[in-house]
Amino acid sequence: IIILVLPIAMLLASLFSVGNLSRFNELTAMKASGISLYRIAIPLWGLGLIISLFALVFGEFVVPVASQKKFDIKRLYVDRIPRRAYTRRTNIIFLEGENRRISISYFDGSRNIAHKVSIQNFTNGRMIKRIDAKTMIWGGNGWTLQNGVVRRFTSPEEMVEPFTRLSGLKFSFRPLDLQKLQKKPDEMDYFELRNFIDKISKVGADPQKWLVDLQLKIAFPFTNLIIILFGLPLAASHRHSGPALGFVISLIICFLFFGLIRTLQAMGHNGILPPFWAAWSSNLLFATLGTILMIKAKK
Numbered sequence: 001i002i003i004l005v006l007p008i009a010m011l012l013a014s015l016f017s018v019g020n021l022s023r024f025n026e027l028t029a030m031k032a033s034g035i036s037l038y039r040i041a042i043p044l045w046g047l048g049l050i051i052s053l054f055a056l057v058f059g060e061f062v063v064p065v066a067s068q069k070k071f072d073i074k075r076l077y078v079d080r081i082p083r084r085a086y087t088r089r090t091n092i093i094f095l096e097g098e099n100r101r102i103s104i105s106y107f108d109g110s111r112n113i114a115h116k117v118s119i120q121n122f123t124n125g126r127m128i129k130r131i132d133a134k135t136m137i138w139g140g141n142g143w144t145l146q147n148g149v150v151r152r153f154t155s156p157e158e159m160v161e162p163f164t165r166l167s168g169l170k171f172s173f174r175p176l177d178l179q180k181l182q183k184k185p186d187e188m189d190y191f192e193l194r195n196f197i198d199k200i201s202k203v204g205a206d207p208q209k210w211l212v213d214l215q216l217k218i219a220f221p222f223t224n225l226i227i228i229l230f231g232l233p234l235a236a237s238h239r240h241s242g243p244a245l246g247f248v249i250s251l252i253i254c255f256l257f258f259g260l261i262r263t264l265q266a267m268g269h270n271g272i273l274p275p276f277w278a279a280w281s282s283n284l285l286f287a288t289l290g291t292i293l294m295i296k297a298k299k
Contacts (some may be wrong), residue, residue, distance in 0.1 A: 003059055007223045007257070010051060011231045011250045014044055018235035027236060037297055041232050048225035055221035060189050061220075067186040096172055099123060099272035104136075104178065112138035112175040117125055117145065119169075128154050133166070138175050142167065193217070208275065212268035215279030223257065226283050230290035233297040257286060 018040075031042060074146030092104040092114075114136040121129040133148030145166040152159040180239040185193055193214050197207045233251065260282040268278025 003055055003063060005218070006051060006055055007227045008250065008254050010048060010224045011227045012247070014228045015235045015250055016233045018044070018232055037233075037236060037294070041294070044228050044232060045225065051224045052222045055224055056218070059217060059221060064187050064189045064192070067184070071184075071187065092178060093199075094173075098275040102173075107175075107178045109175065109179050114178065117148075126153075128152070131166070131169075139167075141218060143169065143171050145169070153223055185210065185217075190214065190217050208271050209269045211275035212265060212278045215275050216265060219279040219283055220261070222283060223261075226286050226290065227253070227257065230286050230293070233290065233293035236297050257282060260285070 010043060018027070021030075021040075027037075027040070031037070092102075092107060094102055096102055099122045101120045103118045103120075103124070105113045107114045108132055115134070117131075117133045117136045119131040120127055121134075129155075131145065131153045132151075133145035135146045137144050137146065146164065148166065150161040150163065152161075152167070188196065193210060197210050197214060201207050230253065231250070264273060264278045264281050267273045268275055273281070
């Protein structure tokens with residue numbers, strides 16, 4: 001919440017502070033004494049940079065832990081899900097050893113059942129066997145796969161072996177390990193997410209979605225600086241506007257800014273935009289508009 005509210009607070013602060021200076025002719029007096037709007041803006045830009053760095057550090061060390069706690073509290077006390085069941089995970093992808101990749105669409109921790117499981121074995125970067133199963137059930141001593149197919153790629157022709165029940169495969173992970181494996185991007189810090197991306201990239205999985213979220217971990221905190229750059233010339237030019245108008249302008253700008261961020265994020269997740277542009281385009285656009293407004297503002 002703090003990270004999301006900070007840009008709104010920064011925009012309101014810049015509009016109200018500079019707006020009051022303009023409304024009571026203090027801004028005019030400063031300009032008459034030879035102080036340009038650029039010089040007046042320097043303290044605000046400096047504060048915006050400090051707040052952006054604070055948001056970056058806060059988002060790296062506090063937000064992941066707080067998000068995990070929030071997730072656990074909601075499931076335990078609001079949704080009334082038993083503690084043993086609220087660690088359900090989706091879209092789990094991990095490496096077991098160096099030559100086996102395992103992906104699980106959904107793991108139900110209450111029944112120790114994994115759904116839509118894919119196990120891929122590699123040799124020298126080449127897939128030699130793949131097992132796809134509808135479910136994988138923990139039996140206390142090991143995992144049993146049900147209703148699936150085994151594909152072997154060691155011969156010139158693919159060999160396909162359907163099965164109803166397959167056991168005896170050796171896995172090093174247990175249900176508790178699966179519950180801890182896949183976190184949401186908000187629950188991971190920058191380095192955790194980057195390591196996760198490296199792991200899934202090594203086995204040929206598409207990391208596009210997580211690359212966008214990785215870039216956003218850096219890009220979003222700097223909205224605090226961008227929003228000041230955009231809001232300051234607006235406040236300086238609206239001399240006769242009151243607090244109510246400034247509040248409305250703040251809401252409109254923040255709505256457009258955040259809406260653009262989420263739209264570009266979704267486009268990045270779907271592969272329409274590269275991760276960098278999906279995360280940074282909104283900042284670059286509003287920074288450009290803010291620079292143009294600043295240049296055109298009366299100095």
